[in-house]
Amino acid sequence: MMPRVSSLVVAGLVAIGAPALAQDSYPNRPITMVVPFPPGGVADLTARPVAAAMEKVLKTPVGVVNKQGAAGAVGMQSVAVAKPDGYTLLLALSSISIIPEADKLFNRPPAFAVEQFAPIALISADPTILVVPADKPWKTAKEFIEDARKRPGQISYSSSGIYGTLHMAMELLSQSAGIKLRHVPHAGAGPALTAILGGHVDALASGPAVVLPHIKAGRLRPLAGWGDKRVAALAEVPTFKELGYPDAEFYIWAGVFAPKGTPEPVLTKLRATLREAVNDPEFKTAMDRLETPVTFKQGEEFQRFFDADARRLAEGVRRVGRVEAK
């Protein structure tokens, strides 16, 4: 039960008195997990089973609160400035590294900085998949890239929004393969999918779960994935890494964060809790239904993944730069 702290430190903390006692008994009141997106989105659907599984381990209620607005900035900002006591947590997606970078690009006062959060654990990391309408000529990623080279700026793709995750994935591919595609931003991942199904754009980078039914129905064709490894549900689809574009690596990930300054014993306890939570059978069933495999990383490992991802995304945003409207 005792967090992994040397007994000497514990003894020292106890000597200090009340605050240490409060930490020892963490958690002694309900925990809030902020989801900075509306109910029904990827973040929300991941957070709820995570919270339920944490509740079982901690024997303390863990409530999910949706604080949506401004593509997640409202909720993330609220956690960034919350009291770092372990009772306010954040379930964030990749966009946590994009928003501050976009703010910098426009010389805006940043809503928050990545440094204001302490990463606790990564829950899932789904690589995006490149899909095209089934009636388009490209049968492989190679054909797609070659055609894009021949006709720069002619092949179009939809995205969930400018500087959004789906835009960044395509941008990383474009940079890696030296091609130029035509970007048509949409207001969210749903409309972006509708656009490709209606044949209004030629390509889309999307999370596998969303496009899987349409691939099975024969309306969309998968060409390649952005992952380090192939996606289990699409085992025949190669990765860009295999095809010789190692920089086209991108994941839509979900992770749990606490405000910076949360005491180390509390963070340790939370990491241990999450490690146990992701092995909960009910949690596993929930994630299976969403067709989102669990990818658990914590501590150093998560920090490395997070830093590398943030670096890639920051560079992606900078390379896109400010877009001048047509």
Added chain:
Amino acid sequence: MLDVLQNLALGFSVALSPPVLFYAFVGCVIGTLVGVLPGVGPLAGISLLLPATFGMDATRAIVMLAGIYYGAMYGGSTTSILMRIPGEAASVMTCIDGYAMARKGRAGAALAIAAVGSYIAGTASVVALMVMAPPLARVALRFGPPEQLALLLLGLLVLAYMSSGSMLKALAMAALGLLLGTIGIDQMTGYMRYVYGVVELGDGLGVVPVAVGLFGVAEILATAGAPTPPAVIKPRLSELLPSREEWRQSTWPIARGTVLGFLIGILPGSAHIIASFVSYAVEKRVSRRPQDFGHGAVAGVAGPESANNSATSGAFVPMLALGVPSGPIPAVMLAALMVHGVAPGPLLIGNQPALFWGFIASMYVGNVMLLILNLPLVGLFVNILRVPYPYLYPAVLVFSILGVYAVNGSVVDVWIMLLMGVLGYVLRKLDFETAPIVLGVVLAPLIELSLRQSLAMSDGRYAIFVEHRIAAALLVFGLGLVLLNLYTFARRRLDWRARMALADKGDSS
């Protein structure tokens, strides 16, 4: 056809099983409640209850959530008619003639017509959904950005018919609404516009705080500021039901509203809101007595209230047939399906017949439930009008603030509502109508996005609007309408609107 009947029999066997029936009822009751409460609309209601469905099976969950959606369309008219406060955004148009009817002592009639219209529209549109979903969904997908822009521009023309007073004033208000609609993040470039460091404004002004402010709060302020308090209406029991004449006047508006609402509902966007606006304008256009609109025209209640209901069924067409969301509410419902391991997509109807047909059948059942639930409530609701204003209005104001706050948990939304209330009060004093502002706020982001998406698709060439045949046809039709109007305007100079405006000057305070 035999197939459909067999499938429907399967559907009813699911829908009439006690647990499904129970959840449909719970959904309808909650829907009516979120509809009645000012500010809280179906999206907020569904979002709040989504987690509660995680433990149910997929059919029960989806049946309950759908019940909230169409139930809210029934409930939304209540406060619009009684207090001029839109219960949810799609009931804005009902505020105008519904409230005017209530002032004349016809609140009961307006509520009953709204309920019956909603029932007819709800039921008829489910038939359409059942028979035509797959082919219609494919047509809906062909509506890309250029087609949407053409359709939205056509919708803007509708504005010109919305006012009962001066057309110039109505257009000025529409322009103000469109300008307010540009607040927030620029979807194409990521620039923030008119945000002044308030992160919450990044998403723009919400339709709900704007509508509740401009209508509800402004009405409360105006009543408080009136030199003599308005007489308390004491509805008599005999006046609760619509007269034969009122039924006759509602028949065609309900029919037209049903068809229009369904067709608009299929298309992406905030369809149920736009459907009610378009229906109102159409009714006014075809009416032999357009001057009655704004002063208690029955058609102005029957049309929009039917349209917003059948638009909800329309919104389910792309969702069920193809697994694509046509708006934020279907998007949440798709998520509910995914949570239960049901992959929404083109194969849903074939793979999950019990779910699809059970869902369809439950909508028939749910609409009957709502009618039974809402008609007796008419008698109860009109009695709210007996409460003296000094007690009624402060309570309503509190509920409006709570409702608007509850949607996003955002104090900024409450401030927007209060500011819009003050704006609405001033505009009323100056004899401007505020409905065009709401339509402007709804349409501006959609028009802008579809225009710029079209140009992104074509690399900046405007020819895309001619090359896309559906878009071109719609634009030509719209142009024809404008020319026709200019022609009549030039011929007559003073059309009925101008005459009305002149007449109004005489009796307005």
